Amino acid sequence: MDKADDKKAGHMKNSSDVSERAEEAEGKESEKKGLSKGKKIALFVLIFLTLFVLGYGGWMIKHHMDYAITNAVFVDTENIINIGFQRVGGRIIKMTKREGDLVKKDEVIARIDPKDYRLAVKVLEEEIEATKKRKEGLEITLQRITPQVHLNVAKAKRRVQALRKEIESTKSEIRAMDAQIAQLKADRRRYWNLYLDKAVAKHDFELVDTRLKVTTRKREALKKKLQALVLNQKAANDDLKIAKADLKRIAETKKSIEELGKKIASLEVQLKDARLQLSYCTLKSPITGRAAKKYVSVGDVVGPGTPVYALVDPKDIFILVLLEETKLKGVGPGCPAEIKIDALPGEEYEGVVDKILPTSAAKFALVPRDISAGEFTKVVQRIPVKVKITKGNISKLVVGMGGEIEIKRKKR
Incomplete structure (x- = not known):
């Protein structure tokens, strides 16, 4: 019975060894298959990387040929x-x-x-205002006196001319009187001689003598009148000179007004420049x-x-x-x-x-x-x-x- 058991046990051990060897053979076969698959994947990856590198390298070469980098x-x-x-x-x-x-x-x-530049603007504005007022005052004065001065000049000229004519007339009268007096003096001498010769009456001599005295007095009156006229003429000439001087003052006033106008224009240019300088105190971006x-x-x-x-x-x-x-x-x-x-x-x-x-x-x-x-x-x-x-x-x-x-x- 022991032999049967040993035989049976030996048989079972042999069966177990056969199974182990079969499993080992099957494992080796599976390992071979797995290794073959891994090699294929690795090979595929290697090929892909090689193609990628070649493609990328080709692209880089072409890119550098097409572009300057x-x-x-x-x-x-x-x-x-x-x-x-x-x-x-x-x-x-x-x-x-x-x-x-x-x-x-x-x-x-x-x-x-901007303080200094603002002050400069203010000074110029005040000076312009004062100059304008002065100019306006002169213009008003000129407008007021011009007609009167021209009228005075005309009146003085007319008076001088009238006195000149009257003096000439008086002188003519005096010359006529001188001729009459010369004639009367000759008549008086003649009548005096005739009176002494008893050729004329004393009344006739006295009549001629009276006429001489009256004419002489008239001449003296004309002489005094002439002297007065000459004095009046001198006064009239003085008045004319004064009137003409007023005309010169009018011309000077006009010139002053013109100069003030030029000064105002000049000051306004300066004011414009001063205001421009004041604006330059603020710096602005040009862009x-x-x-x-x-x-x-x-x-x-x-x-x-x-x-x-x-x-x-x-x-x-x-x-x-x-x-x-x-x-x-x-x-x-x-x-x-x-x-x-x-x-x-x-x-x-x-x-x-x-x-x-x-x-x-x-x-x-x-x-x-x-x-x-x-x-x-x-x-x-x-x-x-x-x-x-x-x-x-x-x-x-x-x-x-x-x-x-x-x-x-x-x-x-």
């Missing part, structure tokens, strides 16, 4: 506007902008103390842009034309590209470009090549290369290329920022 890119401007107070100077009392602030056209950005630099501070004293701010106009901003000479092939005006600014990673900018400058950047270096001694090391030169921005938020750009650019080459 560089990171020597700078934001630049055509013009930095330095502004200050025109024709006026003084102590700055207000500045409204800091460096980097946005400014609008005609916005007040600074002021200087809409950004304050790039503030040269002075509140409390500083500045002179006429001294720069106060440096302003940048966004319209003048462009991209300056220092492109290697070896990459210039196919690059020219009109080529489109894509621009990336390092400080603005979220912004996209597009542009177009405006011009290629005619000299290399090294030509204007602070210390240019000296090859006159014969020593020369070939260095790839960079050519400045100006790119005009056509798309993107230019207001965010700051002059001096750097970036990267891709310029599409022209196909030939």
Whole structure:
């Protein structure tokens, strides 16, 4: 019975060994199949990566052939506007902008103390007002006295002429009297001789003698009248001179009025200029842009034309590209470009090549290369290329920022 049991146990052990070997063989077969599948996946990945690298490399080569790419890119401007107070100077009392602030056209950005300029305007206004009043007073006086003076001159002239005629008439009468007196004196002598010869009566002699005396008295009266007329004529001439002097004063008054008018015009020009200078005490921005630099501070004293701010106009901003000479092939005006600014990673900018400058950047270096001694090391030169921005938020750009650019080459 023990043998039967041992035989039975041996049989069971053999069956168990057979099962283990079968399972082991099956495991090895499964492992072989799994390893073969892993090799296939790895091979597939390797092939995919190889194709990807080859494709990406080909694309990069073609991209570099189609585009001129560089990171020597700078934001630049055509013009930095330095502004200050025109024709006026003084102590700055207000500045409204800091460096980097946005400014609008005609916005007040600074002021200087306007006290002296305001006083100058006030003095000129008061002087103009006083001069106008003086001119108006002279005009009123001239308007009042002119008719009277002309009337006095006319009256004086008429009186002088009348007296002259009367003097001439009196002189004529005196001459006639002199002739009569001469005749009467001859008649008296003749009648006196006739009277002595008893040829005429004494009454006839006395009659002639009386006539001589009466005529002589009339002559003396005319002589006195002539003297009075001459005195009156002298007085009339004096009156005429006075009237004519008044005419000269009228002419002088007219000249004074004219000079005052010229003075008023001159003062008004000065006032206009003083008001203009007063307006210059307020500094306004000539553009809409950004304050790039503030040269002075509140409390500083500045002179006429001294720069106060440096302003940048966004319209003048462009991209300056220092492109290697070896990459210039196919690059020219009109080529489109894509621009990336390092400080603005979220912004996209597009542009177009405006011009290629005619000299290399090294030509204007602070210390240019000296090859006159014969020593020369070939260095790839960079050519400045100006790119005009056509798309993107230019207001965010700051002059001096750097970036990267891709310029599409022209196909030939």
